[in-house]
Amino acid sequence: MEKQAILERTIEAIRRLPKEKAEEISDFADFVLSKYEDQTLTEGIQQLVSESSSFQFLKDEEDLYSVSDLKERFHE
Secondary structure, rough: OOOHHHHHHHHHHHHHOOOOOOOOHHHHHHHHHHHHHHHHHHHHHHHHHHHOOOHHHHHHHHOOHHHHHOOOOOOO
């Protein structure tokens, strides 16, 4: 279903509801939008950090330990 059709169907349903129920839907929409914005912001920050050269020194650093340094291995 197209976004416009979803919006029209939702608006029509909200129009038929009592004021209190319409307010609940408005509050829920605000909640979903807030979560979406937080997720978008977090993903943007993660992308900036991954593309940044600030932590490039960690990628170039040699490994401190290898498998031969293990005293015991985990076997499933």
